[in-house]
Amino acid sequence: MGEDGQAAKPVSGRRGDLSLSTAIEESEMVADGILLRVKGLTKKFPGVVALDGVDIEARAGEIHGICGENGAGKSTLIKMLTGAHTPDSGTIEFDGVTYTALDPRRAMAIGIGCIYQELNLIPHLSVAENIFLGREIYLSDSLNILDRAQMNAKAAELLADIDLNVSPRARLGTLGVGHQQMIEICRAIWSNAKLIIMDEPTSSLSEKEAHDLFRVMARMKERGVAILFISHRLDEIRANCDTVTVMRDGRTIESFAMKERSVDNIIQLMVGRNIQNKYPKERAAHGDVVLSVRNLNRKGVLHDINFELRAGEVLGFAGLVGAGRTETARAITGADPFDSGTIEVFGKEVKIRQPLDSINAGIAFLTENRKEQGLILIQSVAFNATIVKMHKYGKAGWLSLKGIRETARKICAEMRLKTSGMDMLVGKLSGGNQQKVVIAKWLLSNAKIFIFDEPTRGIDVGAKVEVYKLINQLVAGGAGVIIICSEMEEVMGMADRILVMHEGEITGEMTQEEATQERIMYAASGFKQAS
Ligand SMILES: Nc1ncnc2c1ncn2[C@@H]1O[C@H](COP(=O)(O)OP(=O)(O)OP(=O)(O)O)[C@@H](O)[C@H]1O
Ligand SMILES: [Mg+2]
Incomplete structure (x- = not known):
């Protein structure tokens, strides 16, 4: 291999004395x-x-x-x-x-340093231990004993340097995703990276966290880092x-x-073409209430959640990351337990204790984390796209794989899924294309109530428009749709009505016409709307 013939510039073994000024x-x-x-x-x-x-x-x-x-x-x-x-x-x-x-x-x-989207850190180790992972500081070169005091002091210096108010001794797992990414940046600074690569670093950050990240990026840039x-x-x-x-x-x-x-x-x-309308919203006639949630409570997480969703309606949930929107969806769909409250589907109370109960009640839940909850990565695109439907058909004792695959193929084509074929393993698709398979899977499910948690995360602009059009189709067909979105423009562009959450409570409600960024932010910060 050519690489062996060309030695990289040697990096001196300056463990511990590699200060920021050297960088x-x-x-x-x-x-x-x-x-x-x-x-x-x-x-x-x-x-x-x-x-x-x-x-x-x-x-x-x-x-x-x-x-x-x-x-x-x-x-x-x-x-x-x-x-x-x-x-x-x-x-x-x-x-x-x-x-x-x-x-x-x-x-x-x-x-060359890289901040991966799936973070490469170890949750049960301390912040300092993670920063120095693989490049620890030793008391002396001959003794294999870690110099924890120096590592903690140095870590404190690195953290202060990017204005991150976190203790070097804190367990990494107790930090939010945003802070964990910052720890990765400290690692990169410590390793003297000249190039730092970030692959969709903001996709799971709140706006504030993203802001902090941009500030640190600007500082790295001033130092000459690319x-x-x-x-x-x-x-x-x-x-x-x-x-x-x-x-x-x-x-x-x-x-x-x-x-x-x-x-x-x-x-x-x-995309090689112009996109005229980024939010091609089409209103459908609103019918009966399809989902009604009353006094839903979960200690320390959700407080008296009350709302109704009608057939033909797109209901948006806005709020900051951690406001309880995903938790609400998880409680309704049986992914998490709740302490009290009732859930009615088509006017009838349903007992939801596990995800299968909600699927059987006709509720489809598209989770925000496709890797953990949505897909079987070692199976094919066709398998993943049809898995919900197969369950249904299987029960009826009839499995028309051909028909299902045909429909799956159609939906995937509409969303411009990039794959070498329906038999390609989902794990080998690009991140955004995996998300499209999750969407295809639920669209095929015949559900009447759809809960989409961050449906367009990681999806490119062109495919987003296709997802919005599919949402239009769902409500035109009489389904009720809930979308949880962190992007304010998206929720304002696609929802007929918006509920805003803050710390496990609904703090605001407005129609599409009434919604402004200020009004949403106001409620998202915990100020209740005067009624
Ligand atoms: N290990 C692999 N085996 C087979 N195909 C792969 C593999 N890794 C990537 N591909 C294919 O290479 C192409 C490029 O994928 P890549 O992940 O680089 O896209 P991307 O630009 O990062 O997209 P996204 O915005 O969705 O993250 C895709 O068609 C993908 O399916
Ligand atoms: Mg990618």
Whole structure:
């Protein structure tokens, strides 16, 4: 392998004395040059060309956004840079040295750090232990004894440096996702990373957490660190990136300075067509109440939740991350127990003790975390898309696999699912395409009540529009739909009526016409609406 012939620059064994100032000096050396130059990178998987001659350059001290539809090849490119995958051909030039492939150890040693979406930290270890994982500070080189005092002190310094008010001794598992990501950033700073890669880092963060992340990114950038930032939220790209590269079908389409282009322009490059209406809302006639939730309580989590959902209605749940929206959905669908309250479906009380009870009552729940709850990754697209339906047909003693597959294929095509075929394993699809399979699965289920928790998380702009159209179809067919959205624009664009939650309580209710960002924020911050 060519990589063996080209040794990476040696990294000195300065355990413990690698201070922040060293990181600054070193990165200043490359401050005005190009730090990363990828040329002609190609990677094929069976049936898919994931990367097809990708070229991309990143400079020290810039935030470089990467945009592209689901399956465009963004994560695959990142995996070549972190050494998780080996390219078939092409080169990666980093800090003046050319490589034909990297492995994880070498990538880290030469200064490429990555903040993965599925965090790579260990929950039961302390914050400091996680920051220094694999690069611990020892009391002396000969003795294999950790210098905990120094590690804690150094960690405190790193945390203070990014204004993170967390104790180095705190157990990592007690922190929220946002703070855990910050700990990953501390790790990258400690390892002296010159390039920090972030693959959809904000998809599970609250707005405040995302804001904190952008502040830290700006600080890293000032120090001369280059950041590759992948996101489907184009407003974030516009607000934080200096340069943007658009990828499509495994190729880089164009790189440009963000200030020279508009978001619409990026969308056009990404999907190869114009999207006129980002929220193609169509109102359906509202009918009878299909779901009624009364005085739902769960100690310390939910407080007296009351609401009704009508046939043909899209009811939006807004609020900050942690406000209790997912918890409400989980209680209604039997995923979590509740202490008191009643749930009526079509005017009849139903006892829901486990998820199967709610499925049998006709409630479909699309969970926010597809990996944990939604999909069987080692099964095929067809299997996953049809699993709910098969259950139904199986009970009736009749299984028309062919018919089900045909419908599944149709829905997947509508959402532009990128796969080498219906037999492809779901685990090998790109993140956003996995989400589309979850949606297809529930759309096939014949349910009359749908609860979508963050339905478009990780989905590209073009596919979002298709998901909204499918929601239109559901309500036009008489279903009632609940959408839980963190993006204010989305809930305002698609819901007929909005409920706002704060700390386990409903603090506001408004129609689509009445809704404004201010009004939602007001209720989301815990101020109750004057009635
Ligand atoms: N291990 C694998 N085996 C087979 N195909 C794969 C594998 N990893 C990725 N692919 C395919 O390569 C293509 C690019 O996927 P990638 O994950 O890079 O997309 P992405 O741009 O990150 O998309 P998303 O926005 O949905 O995360 C997809 O068609 C995907 O199915
Ligand atoms: Mg991806």
